[in-house]
Amino acid sequence: HAVGVINVPFTYPPEPVNGFQISGMDTPSEKSAFIHPPALREELKREFGNMNLETRFLGSMNNDERRDKALAGLESCDEQWLRAALYLMEKHPVDVMMCTFMSIDTVQHYFWHYMDEKHFQHDPSGAHKYRDAIRNVYERLDRAVGKFLEKLPGDSALCVVSDHGGGPVSDxxxxxxxxxxxxxxxxxxxxxxxxxxxxxxxxxxxxxxxxxxxxxxxxxxxxxxxxxxxxxxxxxxxxxxxxxxxxxxxxxxxxxxxxxxxxxxxxxxxxxxxxxxxxxxxxxxxxxxxxxxxxxxxxxxxxxxxxxxxxxxxxxxxxxxxxxxxxxxxxxxxxxxxxxxxxxxxxxxxxxxxxxxxxxxxEWSATHRLEGIVIMRGPHIRKSALIQGARLVDMAPTLLYLLGDEIPAGLDGRILTDFFEAEFLQSHPVQAEEPSAAAPAEKEGAPYNAKEAAQVEERLKALGYID
Structure with missing residues (x-):
């Protein structure tokens, strides 16, 4: 299959896939070779200018001016990735494309206490300005889903997945x-x-x-x-x-x-x-x-x-x-x-x-929760079905099944059959590979030099993943 991967965390350096890949949050800087194939980088630069990989001011939001700039940066990144994804869907069509929007994760981490009146750090004075900061990002990404639906061919499926939920940090x-x-x-x-x-x-x-x-x-x-x-x-x-x-x-x-x-x-x-x-x-x-x-x-x-x-x-x-x-x-x-x-x-x-x-x-006023969301729409997908007990590891076998591919032996997760219409399940039996004793492949070479490693570390600190 031809694949397109956009802004998925921890995909640097990009792999030479059949299609394209733009690395995510672990990319050291905009100067790094974070796009495959290399020619695509120049093409995207001609269309959209330089790609912005991070939101500034996350590590220094100690006044409203910087908070406003951080929110504007999140919006700018969302718009950039949406424009790039829609462009690539048209100019470089693939069989499977994945695009990650980090803004919903980031805004919840830093702005939850404005929205949540029960939060021990609730800020009433700032709530009038930032109470809807999280909701605004949800609405913006909901509109982005609508743009994808408008662009997709009629026989395509669209899946919305979060790798975790969110909730207030503990006191x-x-x-x-x-x-x-x-x-x-x-x-x-x-x-x-x-x-x-x-x-x-x-x-x-x-x-x-x-x-x-x-x-x-x-x-x-x-x-x-x-x-x-x-x-x-x-x-x-x-x-x-x-x-x-x-x-x-x-x-x-x-x-x-x-x-x-x-x-x-x-x-x-x-x-x-x-x-x-x-x-x-x-x-x-x-x-x-x-x-x-x-x-x-x-x-x-x-x-x-x-x-x-x-x-x-x-x-x-x-x-x-x-x-x-x-x-x-x-x-x-x-x-x-x-x-x-x-x-x-x-x-x-x-x-x-x-x-x-x-x-x-x-500092974070919200952190992760185990429960995320998964939504799917497309041909052969049941309407208004409620999926129980889904896990993130179930997405890989489920999407492989939807593509008609064999499920690799030893792959974690299960096929979420509740998503699919009964007729589709009957006419598309699961194909599974025979078990193999081969050891997992290892990537060759170090992905970062010392300077790049420091840049990635600084970004993770700004996001709150490292103290």
């Missing part, structure tokens, strides 16, 4: 590494530094927070390029890993990665300074699960962490061993939020109930 803040330290499972290095040195470290972190919350994306990039050693110094002071004594640590949380919160066991033979013996592994996991279940909301006694999953309950396949050992349920309605732990605050409470306070550097 329950948990310091996981602090908790592990208090349980005796994580140890910080014993410092002999003077009080002045410790104060300097705190000051560095404070300055780093101010920089992240006040400078624009372009200003941050300029500083990172011009002063790489200063950047490294600041980020080292800000990262909770920098003070961990690995030779005496049994479990840890990667708190720098905001989501998903998870705990890894410092297992011998897995980590360079692993100290946990394989024979201790299951007992230690069970102990940590039990202790996490004991964290309670002081207001009503409810569990802070509704469920803790063992790795094998969620992941399978040849790379499952790379996942954390314990994954914490943070996507439930109340759930919790995590924050960075530092040794000088080790005797502070593990749980903090947040109250409304002036928001410093822009």
């Amino acid at each position: 329950r803040l948990v310091y996981l590494n602090r908790y592990l330290a208090q349980l005796g499972l994580l140890k910080y290095r014993t410092h002999t530094r003077s009080g002045f040195a410790r104060a300097r470290q705190k000051l560095i972190r404070k300055v780093f927070e101010i920089i992240r919350g006040s400078l624009t994306s372009d200003q941050k990039k300029w500083l990172a390029d011009k002063l790489p050693l200063v950047r490294e110094k600041f980020e080292g002071a800000y990262t909770s890993f920098s003070n961990i004594d690995w030779s005496a640590t049994k479990a840890f949380c990667s708190e720098v990665l905001a989501y998903p919160p998870s705990i890894s066991i410092n297992l011998e033979g897995v980590y360079p300074e692993g100290i946990v013996k394989p024979a201790e592994y299951e007992e230690l996991r069970a102990f940590i699960k039990q202790k996490l279940s004991e964290l309670r909301d002081p207001r009503d006694g409810s569990s802070i962490i509704p469920r803790v999953y063992r790795r094998e309950e969620l992941f399978e396949g040849p790379f499952a061993s790379e996942a954390p050992d314990l994954v914490l349920d943070w996507w439930s309605e109340k759930a919790f939020t995590t924050s960075l732990s530092f040794p000088e605050e080790g005797d502070q409470p593990v749980l903090k109930i947040r109250r409304r306070e002036p928001m410093g550097q822009p």
